[in-house]
Amino acid sequence: MLYLIGLGLGDKTDITVKGLEIVKRAKRVYLEIYTSILGDDHKELEGFYGRSVIPADREFVEINADEILNGADVDDIAFLVVGDPLGATTHTDLILRAKERKIDYRLVHNASIINACGACGLQLYNFGEVVSIPLWTDSWKPTSYVEKICQNLKANLHTLCLLDIKVKEQSIEAMMKGKKEYLPPTFMSASVASHVASQQLIDSIQELPELCAAVNLSEDSTCVALARVGSESQKIHKCTLKEMIQVDMGPPLHSLIVVGKLHPIEEDMLKLFE
Numbered sequence: 333m334l335y336l337i338g339l340g341l342g343d344k345t346d347i348t349v350k351g352l353e354i355v356k357r358a359k360r361v362y363l364e365i366y367t368s369i370l371g372d373d374h375k376e377l378e379g380f381y382g383r384s385v386i387p388a389d390r391e392f393v394e395i396n397a398d399e400i401l402n403g404a405d406v407d408d409i410a411f412l413v414v415g416d417p418l419g420a421t422t423h424t425d426l427i428l429r430a431k432e433r434k435i436d437y438r439l440v441h442n443a444s445i446i447n448a449c450g451a452c453g454l455q456l457y458n459f460g461e462v463v464s465i466p467l468w469t470d471s472w473k474p475t476s477y478v479e480k481i482c483q484n485l486k487a488n489l490h491t492l493c494l495l496d497i498k499v500k501e502q503s504i505e506a507m508m509k510g511k512k513e514y515l516p517p518t519f520m521s522a523s524v525a526s527h528v529a530s531q532q533l534i535d536s537i538q539e540l541p542e543l544c545a546a547v548n549l550s551e552d553s554t555c556v557a558l559a560r561v562g563s564e565s566q567k568i569h570k571c572t573l574k575e576m577i578q579v580d581m582g583p584p585l586h587s588l589i590v591v592g593k594l595h596p597i598e599e600d601m602l603k604l605f606e
């Protein structure tokens with residue numbers, strides 16, 4: 333059986349009892365390390381589970397999916413994912429490949445940023461499509477995510493913006509030369525942070541003035557930054573986009589919410605984070 337097990341958002345102790353039992357008995361345990369990170373490092377996880385864990389980056393999962401699945405028809409194989417196994421991640425590919433090989437699978441769910449963002453007091457029912465804010469480079473500055481934020485605002489809905497993390501990405505130069513050289517993980521630097529995303533969003537708004545003006549999206553729009561949700565050092569802050577540029581939310585991971593129409597109770601809740 334292939335088990336896709338959610339680890340939750342905070343630290344090693346957020347795994348469910350069900351998930352931990354499977355990890356302890358599984359033949360092999362993989363940890364997906366490219367879509368999110370946990371407060372605890374690899375060694376701490378191994379110590380807590382009492383067994384070795386194989387780190388699986390994007391290349392490993394995409395190219396070696398068959399290796400992960402080998403033997404899963406007779407033994408239990410665990411594939412660990414930070415958050416929920418299907419929360420804002422694309423592990424359906426592994427499931428489809430397992431089914432192709434007539435291997436059964438089970439999901440062990442856990443908290444995801446998709447629902448834990450409710451910690452700021454905004455009601456989950458009032459969110460629209462989730463967007464990913466890609467980190468701009470000198471030559472690549474997409475603004476398409478702003479169109480989705482505008483569509484949500486038009487429908488009076490909030491937008492959860494996930495910030496693109498790059499754990500093991502090739503430089504364009506290395507890619508063109510076909511070299512296996514990787515850039516340093518960008519979530520480690522302050523650059524993939526809510527204040528940078530706010531600045532980028534303001535720049536994007538200036539690129540699309542008519543679209544944004546139609547839904548009153550501007551540097552004075554209200555937003556909420558969420559950092560390290562689910563951990564002891566969780567931080568939530570509400571202010572305008574313009575003010576957010578000055579806010580340091582501390583270490584990763586960060587998300588940003590562009591606030592839509594507020595219910596009076598949501599207004600009261602957000603005051604807790606001013």
Ligand SMILES: C[S@@+](CC[C@H](N)C(=O)[O-])C[C@H]1O[C@@H](n2cnc3c(N)ncnc32)[C@H](O)[C@@H]1O
Nearest residue numbers: 415416419420444445494495560561585586587
């Ligand atoms: C691709 S999503 C992975 C979601 C994960 N599988 C889940 O279910 O939560 C990763 C992005 O979600 C956001 N995120 C994940 N965990 C977070 C946390 N604890 N606090 C704030 N943002 C978080 C960050 O923007 C991060 O870059």
